[in-house]
Amino acid sequence: MSPDEYCQQKTVQSGSSFYYSFLFLPPERRRAITALYAFCREVDDIVDETTDPSVARIKLAWWRGEIAQLYAGAPTHPVSQALKPHLQAFDLKQEHLLAIVDGMEMDLDQSRYLDWPGLRKYCWHVAGVVGILSASIFGVTDPRTLEYAEKLGLAFQMTNIIRDVGEDARKGRIYLPVNELQQFGVTAADIMSFRHTDKFVALMKFQAERAQGFYDEALALLPKQDRRAQRPGLMMAAIYRTLLDEIERDGFHVLNQKISLTPLRKLWLAWKTYVRN
Structure with missing residues (x-):
């Protein structure tokens, strides 16, 4: 399964309303937004599905490291691999991806x-x-x-x-x-x-x-x-x-x-x- 296919599957399985708006986009923009949505699902699922908060924190910390790897040009996760071609094309900023992870961690704190x-x-x-x-x-x-x-x-x-x-x-x-x-x-x-x-x-x-x-x-x-x-x-x-x-x-x-x-x-x-x- 390619990184793009992984993201597509993640998006469809979520059953989100967002999927319907993606259908009308040109291919490159559709791949980029699907990868972004899959990223959001990955980090959100950590908080929703991990019963031990300390384990969830470790997983979120891993994603912070993966974001650094992504912007260094060496991502390892299918989602970040799918995002990589779109960072420069659409001016996707590292601090914004990190801010999303911070938001997920807020759910662990309060x-x-x-x-x-x-x-x-x-x-x-x-x-x-x-x-x-x-x-x-x-x-x-x-x-x-x-x-x-x-x-x-x-x-x-x-x-x-x-x-x-x-x-x-x-x-x-x-x-x-x-x-x-x-x-x-x-x-x-x-x-x-x-x-x-x-x-x-x-x-x-x-x-x-x-x-x-x-x-x-x-x-x-x-x-x-x-x-x-x-x-x-x-x-x-x-x-x-x-x-x-x-x-x-x-x-x-x-x-x-x-x-x-x-x-x-x-x-x-x-x-x-x-x-x-």
């Missing part, structure tokens, strides 16, 4: 965030940076496009946090800021016990408004001349924003179920966005 600035820092590491790297692969002629991509990454991550409240609670994690739980009268015990209350719904509406604000800010930042190149991100925005709308329409019943869109609907949203842009 399972609560006191306030929004703390959570925003986490979101930047695990999603904002990914947005910047992705936009670089899609094509950038204006620096504002990278600001758009960073904001869009934050919107995606907030949508994920809203969707996964129950799933994260089962792992002992609450990403919603502690001071905002207090503001709405929701306790950590309420979430860990999966209690769906009017107070919880009010808290989730507040989080959804924050995410919607990031979508609006991101789209307002995207320069017209880069809009066509950035269609994959716009496709993802259509899919994720529709998901957020569905969660809200369902009354934020995210504690005991995971709301998702069907593959056919994702493909339709991606195609509709593609032809409109």
Whole structure:
């Protein structure tokens, strides 16, 4: 199996919505974004699937070394081998890949965030940076496009946090800021016990408004001349924003179920966005 095939398999197996936006890219950009996504999956899986935090830290440290090897021209892992041809072509910066690894390590260090600035820092590491790297692969002629991509990454991550409240609670994690739980009268015990209350719904509406604000800010930042190149991100925005709308329409019943869109609907949203842009 070639490095590109390894990354393709990793991406397809993940079942991610991102896959649908990759389908519309030219071959070289598609290979680059698939390799980047596979990298994110590799480091994310370390935290999700390794039960011993000390082992997870060792594995993340290995990836830091592998990133150094990648930029020295001697990668050993199939994912970094697949990334290698694209580093210079798409200006993929070493510090951004390292920032993603740092974000994964944050999950080993804390399972609560006191306030929004703390959570925003986490979101930047695990999603904002990914947005910047992705936009670089899609094509950038204006620096504002990278600001758009960073904001869009934050919107995606907030949508994920809203969707996964129950799933994260089962792992002992609450990403919603502690001071905002207090503001709405929701306790950590309420979430860990999966209690769906009017107070919880009010808290989730507040989080959804924050995410919607990031979508609006991101789209307002995207320069017209880069809009066509950035269609994959716009496709993802259509899919994720529709998901957020569905969660809200369902009354934020995210504690005991995971709301998702069907593959056919994702493909339709991606195609509709593609032809409109």
